[in-house]
Amino acid sequence: MNFFRLLPGASLIALSAPAALHAQDITTEIRQDISRLLTLQVLTHIGELQETLGNAFQKNLYVDTYRSIVLSGKECLQPEVTACPAAAILANKQLHRYGGDFEGQDVIASIRTELDTYDLSRSTYQRELDLVRKRLREHYLPILKARELAKERRLLQINATRPEVTVLPNGIQYEIEPGNQDIRDISRATSETGITFYTRITRDVQFDALPESIRQIADQLPKASSWTFYIPCETEQAAEEAGRHAALDMAARRKERMQQLIPDHMQNARPAPDPDITPSPKERNPLLRLKVWKDTPEYPATVRPDAIETVI
Known part of the structure; x- marks a missing residue:
């Protein structure tokens, strides 16, 4: 049983059911x-x-x-x-x-x-x-992926109505368990993708390894004993793109500053080309549900076993 099925409300449980209503797609x-x-x-x-x-x-x-x-x-x-x-x-x-x-x-x-x-x-x-x-x-796989996307969007719509869930302007939804930990001190994470067909993995993790979209909003997050995020693919892609632009801007400013500091006769006649860091097109990833926490005696880890459920 996956995380999504454990959310309150029969309507969320129904999201995991076979898509009989989509039989006309077949x-x-x-x-x-x-x-x-x-x-x-x-x-x-x-x-x-x-x-x-x-x-x-x-x-x-x-x-x-x-x-x-x-x-x-x-x-x-x-x-x-x-x-x-x-x-x-x-x-x-x-x-x-x-x-x-x-x-x-x-x-x-x-x-x-x-x-x-x-x-x-x-x-x-x-x-x-x-x-x-x-x-x-x-x-058949493209049809299943389209169905999963529709279920993701429906899940986010329903999830946004739950009082314990906070919806951020960038599209991330999150909920917390009370505590006084800072998210930068986390040591464990359980990630799950998919609704009908899902993968769940728990592992040791540090803050720097979290998705870019989470690291960019860290200052907005309250202290807690755990944080559970719902991260749409588009939100993470936008955050990664913003991070790339910031890196390019920083590199350009550093290059400009170096040129100002180094005399003309010491600079290379032919400047090295800027590295091509344009990302290759990626297949759309499913919605990511990510729970993170610092594993301590006060908040021991209680997680479900890892699971990988293939579609075909």
């Missing part, structure tokens, strides 16, 4: 590729379990458990208590990632048809799986 070809991907994932998983468990593995029980969850269209809240937890966990992942974009009946029919011949075609299936993933990365 072409027939994409829908078929998703169904094929899920089928191959299930068959591969069954093959792995058969190798590990041998005769103790009951593939029909696996398929029945998987079928009941996928056709329900809802993630199972307690996969560990089902007849086959391994099948329930995979079904949950697939519904979370692709719910609303595939027909469960098509997937079940394909699994039933190929269940007994999978072992004979394992290498062929692996090659097919790679090709399907490649097509989905090309045609």
Whole structure:
């Protein structure tokens, strides 16, 4: 479960749900590729379990458990208590990632048809799986990214209405936990990106390693025991651009000052060209949620495990 799901209010939780309302974005070809991907994932998983468990593995029980969850269209809240937890966990992942974009009946029919011949075609299936993933990365991934962007904007809108959240003119939102620490003294940070598909990492960090947009507003931030920031990509890009312009301006002023101090005959006949620090175009990054604090006995770290959830 990610940070965004822990925010108060059912409307924020709904932001993490499968985007069934966007099903019109999906072409027939994409829908078929998703169904094929899920089928191959299930068959591969069954093959792995058969190798590990041998005769103790009951593939029909696996398929029945998987079928009941996928056709329900809802993630199972307690996969560990089902007849086959391994099948329930995979079904949950697939519904979370692709719910609303595939027909469960098509997937079940394909699994039933190929269940007994999978072992004979394992290498062929692996090659097919790679090709399907490649097509989905090309045609489906842009749709998922557009959906994530819409969810980000909605989340920021809702978040801005919460009384404990402060919204800054540059677009950053933040909230604090009471305390008397200065943000320049932080030692730990948990960063999370994404809403439906998210990555969460906790690490040691110093103030100088924080995003440029945070360092630029440090003087505006109150003392606290922790700070949680919501940083839109555009805000960080603007801060980085401002930082680059400031660096160029400082370099130009330093060069001008040096020219004033050094006699003409000691200056190079041909001045060295200014370094090209124009950044390369970057892919848009997702919304960053960043919690930072100084890890002390008075404020011990209690964080969730790191997580990386890929899309395809």
